Amino acid sequence: MVLAFLALAVIWEWAVEIFAIKEYLLPPPSLVLTEFLKRADVIGLNAITTTNEILAGYALAVAVSIPLALATAYSRTVEESLYPVVVFLQIVPKIAVAPLFIIWFGFGFAPKLMLVFLLSFFPIVVSSVMGFKSLDPDISDFARTTGAGGWRLFATIRLPQALPHIFTGLKVGAALSATAAVVAEFVASDRGLGYLLLQYNGDLNTPMVFATIIVLSLIGLALYYAVELLERLVIPWHVSQQAAQGGAALA
Amino acid sequence: MSRATVVASRARPAQDAAPGAGTQVPAIGVSSATKRFSRDGMETLALDGIDLTVARGEFVAIVGPSGCGKSTLLRMVAGLIPATSGSLAVSGQPVAGPVTDLGVVFQSPTLLDWRTIIDNVLVQVQLRGLPVERYRDKAMALLAQVGLEEFAQRRPRELSGGMRQRTAIARALIHDPPLLLMDEPFGALDALTREQMRIDLEALWLRSQKTVLFVTHSIDEAVLLADRVVVMTPRPGRIDRVVEVALPRPRGLDGRRLPGFAPAADAITEIFLARGVLHGTRA
Numbered sequence: 001m002v003l004a005f006l007a008l009a010v011i012w013e014w015a016v017e018i019f020a021i022k023e024y025l026l027p028p029p030s031l032v033l034t035e036f037l038k039r040a041d042v043i044g045l046n047a048i049t050t051t052n053e054i055l056a057g058y059a060l061a062v063a064v065s066i067p068l069a070l071a072t073a074y075s076r077t078v079e080e081s082l083y084p085v086v087v088f089l090q091i092v093p094k095i096a097v098a099p100l101f102i103i104w105f106g107f108g109f110a111p112k113l114m115l116v117f118l119l120s121f122f123p124i125v126v127s128s129v130m131g132f133k134s135l136d137p138d139i140s141d142f143a144r145t146t147g148a149g150g151w152r153l154f155a156t157i158r159l160p161q162a163l164p165h166i167f168t169g170l171k172v173g174a175a176l177s178a179t180a181a182v183v184a185e186f187v188a189s190d191r192g193l194g195y196l197l198l199q200y201n202g203d204l205n206t207p208m209v210f211a212t213i214i215v216l217s218l219i220g221l222a223l224y225y226a227v228e229l230l231e232r233l234v235i236p237w238h239v240s241q242q243a244a245q246g247g248a249a250l251a
Numbered sequence: 252m253s254r255a256t257v258v259a260s261r262a263r264p265a266q267d268a269a270p271g272a273g274t275q276v277p278a279i280g281v282s283s284a285t286k287r288f289s290r291d292g293m294e295t296l297a298l299d300g301i302d303l304t305v306a307r308g309e310f311v312a313i314v315g316p317s318g319c320g321k322s323t324l325l326r327m328v329a330g331l332i333p334a335t336s337g338s339l340a341v342s343g344q345p346v347a348g349p350v351t352d353l354g355v356v357f358q359s360p361t362l363l364d365w366r367t368i369i370d371n372v373l374v375q376v377q378l379r380g381l382p383v384e385r386y387r388d389k390a391m392a393l394l395a396q397v398g399l400e401e402f403a404q405r406r407p408r409e410l411s412g413g414m415r416q417r418t419a420i421a422r423a424l425i426h427d428p429p430l431l432l433m434d435e436p437f438g439a440l441d442a443l444t445r446e447q448m449r450i451d452l453e454a455l456w457l458r459s460q461k462t463v464l465f466v467t468h469s470i471d472e473a474v475l476l477a478d479r480v481v482v483m484t485p486r487p488g489r490i491d492r493v494v495e496v497a498l499p500r501p502r503g504l505d506g507r508r509l510p511g512f513a514p515a516a517d518a519i520t521e522i523f524l525a526r527g528v529l530h531g532t533r534a
Contacts, residue, residue: 136359136361138357138358138359138361139361139363141326141329141331141355141357142355142357142361143378144331144349145329145331145349145350145351145353145354145355146351146375146378146379147349147351147378147379148378148379148380152377152378152380153378156374156377156378157363157374157378160363160365161363161364161365235365237364237365237406238364238365
């Protein structure tokens with residue numbers, strides 16, 4: 001994969017040179033790198049701001065959605081009252097709500113956190129509910145003949161079999177969280193990578209636009225892979241199973 | 252015909268259904284059990300007036316066409332589905348809610364993907380809140396009995412369907428229950444595996460002295476395994492006849508060649524012909 005990216009950079013570099021493309025349209029990677037190194041401190045500072053927004057919003061989303069999923073799966077009242085509202089709200093284009101958050105929460109950290117929360121919350125809650133509810137009826141019947149209930153049943157069967165679904169939601173949520181932070185910063189902010197991106201774009205400083213986008217992508221990627229690493233540690237049986245299936249599909 | 256006799260009789264009342272039932276508490280007692288399902292305002296009578304007594308240590312098979320309610324009956328005995336009317340008892344205890352003093356095997360092995368084979372056997376013990384470590388040796392011994400000791404550390408999806416079903420059988424036996432309920436346990440297996448599983452189950456049962464209630468579609472399987480075969484009518488499910496199979500044991504590999512096999516299988520086939528479950532011309 002690293003080789004593929006290197007090859008892409010080399011082709012890009014040559015193409016820009018051979019076709020004499022103007023650097024404000026498409027800067028060569030070497031220029032992106034040198035410009036980035038000149039302003040690494042500015043990017044670094046703003047990257048910290050954006051990373052904090054992403055992490056805080058994502059953590060809040062996880063903290064709210066998994067208990068909500070549990071409540072939905074185990075309480076008929078919650079399933080019939082609260083969950084339909086959650087599903088309905090999922091239809092609302094959440095990015096369109098961003099300007100409203102500025103009115104409600106001001107220009108600081110809060111509206112960014114809220115938008116990250118909102119975007120990553122839904123996929124986590126929806127897959128977790130599915131995970132907690134999808135128990136094979138025969139496995140359920142077998143468990144009933146053991147007399148197990150409550151915590152023992154939850155820890156032994158219900159939670160482990162829900163985990164693959166939960167992780168699917170966590171990964172989708174992680175991928176959305178970087179987008180959410182940048183959109184929130186676009187709407188109104190005085191720091192962060194989204195803010196920086198608008199500044200550089202306004203100056204037609206295309207090399208720095210590229211550098212900022214690359215750093216943003218790396219932050220999103222890092223969060224995604226952190227969740228995937230956690231998945232490998234928590235449910236190795238499921239990951240290897242998927243790998244086996246993927247291998248079979250390729251063969 | 253000298254060694255084996257076959258008795259086909261009308262479904263008999265509970266008292267004299269099993270030998271020695273008067274002196275001993277029967278393993279399973281079902282009297283006038285009825286099950287009605289209602290779905291979308293439509294009522295279906297699934298089971299109608301079932302009377303059945305199974306003595307301790309007896310192997311009873313239930314055969315009948317699809318939808319005759321034989322699986323429903325098994326689940327009612329396990330207390331997984333409540334009866335609409337009538338009463339059921341297991342080991343003399345009235346059934347009201349799931350019965351725990353038994354082992355179940357369903358058509359699908361219902362193993363947990365994330366656990367190794369031995370941990371799938373031990374989950375039975377774990378769910379019951381028993382000390383898992385103390386059962387580990389026993390779990391290995393059971394896996395050896397079903398020919399899976401080499402696979403103890405594998406996961407279910409690495410095993411064939413037959414091996415998974417063997418794991419499910421070991422899981423149903425680990426806590427040493429007096430009663431084993433099997434709902435078409437070999438139904439999803441290929442014919443050869445099924446034959447082997449049948450032979451091995453008989454051997455296992457002969458050593459264990461457990462009571463077995465075994466639901467199947469297969470007339471051969473029922474006759475080769477059971478002491479008595481309960482033949483059910485199409486919906487609403489009633490007990491049509493109870494066919495006694497007095498073949499010697501072990502019936503094993505060539506049980507079909509025993510003199511009593513053909514008459515018993517024929518008796519059941521005749522019942523299905525008479526009920527319109529089977530059609531065809533005779534050879």
